[in-house]
Amino acid sequence: MIAKQASRLTLFLLLAPAILWLGLLIVLPHVEILVLSFSERVAPRVYAFGFGNYLEFFTEPLYWRTFARTAFMSILVTALTLVLAFPIALYIARVAQGRLKAMLLLLCLLPFWVSELVRTLGWMILLRETGVISYALRSIGLAGQPVELLYNDGAVILGLVYGGLLFMIVPLANALESLEPAVVEAGYDLGGSRWTVLRRIVIPHAMPGIVAGCIIVFMLTVGNFATPVLLGGKNGLWFTEQIYAQFITRFNWPQGAAFGMLLLLLSSAIVWLGLRLTGQSLGTTLKQA
Amino acid sequence: MASSTDLDIVNVTKRFGSHAAVDDVSFSVAPGEFFSILGPSGCGKTTLMRMIAGFEHPTSGDIRIRGKSMIGVPANKRPVNMVFQSLALFPMMTVGENVAYGLTCRGVSRAEAEERAGRMLERVGLKGFGERRVTALSGGQRQRVAIARCLVLEPTLVLLDEPLGALDLKLREHMKIELKQLQGTFNTTFAYITHDQSEALVMSDRIAVMNQGKFEQVGSPRELYHNPATPFVASFVGETNRLQGEAAAASNGAIAVRLPSGAIVQGQGSGAAQALAFVRPEAVALAQDPASLGNLPNRFEGRVSAVLFDGAASSLLIDTTGFEQPVRAVLPQAGPLVGIQVGAPVHVGWTADAMKVFAA
Ligand SMILES: Nc1ncnc2c1ncn2[C@@H]1O[C@H](COP(=O)(O)OP(=O)(O)OP(=O)(O)O)[C@@H](O)[C@H]1O
Numbered sequence: 001m002i003a004k005q006a007s008r009l010t011l012f013l014l015l016a017p018a019i020l021w022l023g024l025l026i027v028l029p030h031v032e033i034l035v036l037s038f039s040e041r042v043a044p045r046v047y048a049f050g051f052g053n054y055l056e057f058f059t060e061p062l063y064w065r066t067f068a069r070t071a072f073m074s075i076l077v078t079a080l081t082l083v084l085a086f087p088i089a090l091y092i093a094r095v096a097q098g099r100l101k102a103m104l105l106l107l108c109l110l111p112f113w114v115s116e117l118v119r120t121l122g123w124m125i126l127l128r129e130t131g132v133i134s135y136a137l138r139s140i141g142l143a144g145q146p147v148e149l150l151y152n153d154g155a156v157i158l159g160l161v162y163g164g165l166l167f168m169i170v171p172l173a174n175a176l177e178s179l180e181p182a183v184v185e186a187g188y189d190l191g192g193s194r195w196t197v198l199r200r201i202v203i204p205h206a207m208p209g210i211v212a213g214c215i216i217v218f219m220l221t222v223g224n225f226a227t228p229v230l231l232g233g234k235n236g237l238w239f240t241e242q243i244y245a246q247f248i249t250r251f252n253w254p255q256g257a258a259f260g261m262l263l264l265l266l267s268s269a270i271v272w273l274g275l276r277l278t279g280q281s282l283g284t285t286l287k288q289a
Numbered sequence: 290m291a292s293s294t295d296l297d298i299v300n301v302t303k304r305f306g307s308h309a310a311v312d313d314v315s316f317s318v319a320p321g322e323f324f325s326i327l328g329p330s331g332c333g334k335t336t337l338m339r340m341i342a343g344f345e346h347p348t349s350g351d352i353r354i355r356g357k358s359m360i361g362v363p364a365n366k367r368p369v370n371m372v373f374q375s376l377a378l379f380p381m382m383t384v385g386e387n388v389a390y391g392l393t394c395r396g397v398s399r400a401e402a403e404e405r406a407g408r409m410l411e412r413v414g415l416k417g418f419g420e421r422r423v424t425a426l427s428g429g430q431r432q433r434v435a436i437a438r439c440l441v442l443e444p445t446l447v448l449l450d451e452p453l454g455a456l457d458l459k460l461r462e463h464m465k466i467e468l469k470q471l472q473g474t475f476n477t478t479f480a481y482i483t484h485d486q487s488e489a490l491v492m493s494d495r496i497a498v499m500n501q502g503k504f505e506q507v508g509s510p511r512e513l514y515h516n517p518a519t520p521f522v523a524s525f526v527g528e529t530n531r532l533q534g535e536a537a538a539a540s541n542g543a544i545a546v547r548l549p550s551g552a553i554v555q556g557q558g559s560g561a562a563q564a565l566a567f568v569r570p571e572a573v574a575l576a577q578d579p580a581s582l583g584n585l586p587n588r589f590e591g592r593v594s595a596v597l598f599d600g601a602a603s604s605l606l607i608d609t610t611g612f613e614q615p616v617r618a619v620l621p622q623a624g625p626l627v628g629i630q631v632g633a634p635v636h637v638g639w640t641a642d643a644m645k646v647f648a649a
């Protein structure tokens with residue numbers, strides 16, 4: 001009896017930091033934000049409960065267009081990242097051996113040793129009108145005058161894909177690694193072409209990893225701030241910018257809170273949809289990630 | 290030209306670095322034959338099998354299936370199918386999809402593939418299992434799915450890489466018989482590899498004994514058992530008593546081997562200075578009275594040191610004067626020596642024909 005209580009106490013003490021962490025940093029602010037998002041300013045310094053902040057979102061086209069654009073671009077970025085990461089992960093998991101494998105993973109990790117801001121500035125140095133690529137294009141005669149590669153959707157997508165790649169490669173490589181080589185060989189042995197083996201054996205096996213990677217990359221992309229702002233400039237139009245503007249520029253916290261809640265709703269809805277469409281459960285997916 | 294063999298291996302060698310995993314091996318397998326390759330772990334069996342399937346490429350030599358060279362033909366274009374040691378069923382598919390997979394790869398329509406897979410499952414005794422996941426099958430059932438998956442494609446040759454290795458003893462005994470029957474009803478050529486001599490002896494029409502990348506002997510199970518060509522085959526296939534000594538002069542066609550203790554045994558074969566002699570336990574006659582072993586050239590007396598009871602495979606170990614190792618004989622379970630106990634004195638003897646002598 002006492003032993004049981006003692007072990008319960010130990011368990012509680014062990015879990016305490018995690019519970020505190022979750023409670024203080026995640027649950028509490030979100031409850032706060034939720035409450036805040038439902039308060040409307042009725043007079044200076046007087047707030048009342050209401051749905052006004054949410055109504056504002058739907059009536060102002062700039063807001064919901066930015067919102068839809070963010071959702072669409074994030075899905076696009078996730079898909080592109082998946083397509084790019086799959087062959088890399090396949091190589092790391094199935095071809096590379098020993099030191100080469102460790103080196104390749106390290107290579108993927110390397111960009112993350114500098115902060116996101118610096119990484120993005122690096123892209124700016126490459127892409128801007130007076131930047132490296134523009135100069136190179138001119139010097140080999142492919143362009144007559146300086147070319148501006150920054151401040152367009154392409155640049156934003158490039159930066160976001162680059163930032164998401166590692167988070168896609170790791171769960172994918174993990175999933176692919178657990179595929180028994182003999183199963184792949186059996187796929188060929190029974191007459192399957194490369195494409196058939198990929199489609200019917202490798203991809204279904206890697207599905208939990210694919211979904212895990214996509215969820216992570218999607219969440220990181222939707223919530224990204226620096227990359228769309230710096231690489232997209234005025235044309236970036238990312239929803240996080242709207243949240244930032246409400247909180248910091250306009251000092252309209254309730255409106256910002258409503259936007260924050262909407263963004264949370266968006267990521268949750270898309271993740272749920274993704275899980276449903278691929279027939280994966282959150283449990284197996286989390287195991288992969 | 291129509292070929293009278295399904296598989297021809299011609300001087301095939303496979304090197305990994307400087308190590309020859311398969312060393313100049315040649316053999317042919319006739320249509321409908323159950324051909325086994327028997328050898329100890331690491332002798333190169335899997336490597337040979339993977340070359341036939343197309344997953345490894347021979348360093349030199351040729352592999353022909355129905356007379357057509359397979360060099361440069363990728364694995365998915367060869368008319369052979371393999372049952373892997375781990376079975377390698379597709380866990381992401383149902384049993385039916387596993388069996389239909391090969392058919393759909395060949396462009397058979399989905400409906401027809403499913404129907405043919407269903408019929409194949411019925412033939413291997415898995416009727417109605419089509420919708421199950423492969424993880425929800427017993428070991429023996431999985432085995433049958435792995436074989437059905439190959440047979441449904443009607444291959445020229447089925448390769449089996451120790452497919453019974455993962456099963457428990459009882460099921461293994463059962464699957465041995467079942468495999469042999471399946472091979473008979475489908476009349477497909479099987480190339481089977483194993484390190485278990487009893488599997489090879491029970492199922493095969495012919496066996497090749499492999500050692501360190503080379504074939505020691507190819508023959509029927511009886512030939513290998515009764516007329517081993519090399520000392521390795523004599524000791525690897527079946528239980529045997531092994532004696533080492535010096536070859537001495539022979540009389541009337543037999544050869545004598547002098548053991549270190551000075552005792553002399555007589556057998557058939559040839560031996561230079563050093564010789565190895567082998568005699569099977571079932572060839573060792575036992576008697577309480579030396580007179581009943583009267584005309585045997587090899588007669589010794591000893592004492593029972595152990596009774597190893599194992600049903601029909603029971604044996605006796607007999608400490609025999611002049612021998613370093615106890616002599617193994619079959620435990621008599623009928624006749625005057627029934628119920629013989631440890632410590633009992635006994636006389637052993639065997640004919641010169643039963644003893645094979647090789648140069649060491
Ligand atoms: N890819 C490889 N690279 C280097 N050496 C290898 C490779 N594959 C096999 N070998 C070596 O070749 C030899 C034969 O291996 P193989 O797998 O054919 O043995 P086996 O007869 O199938 O053994 P087992 O009964 O244990 O399965 C072994 O010494 C092994 O170490």
Ligand SMILES: [Mg+2]
Nearest residue numbers: 334335336450
């Ligand atoms: Mg092997």
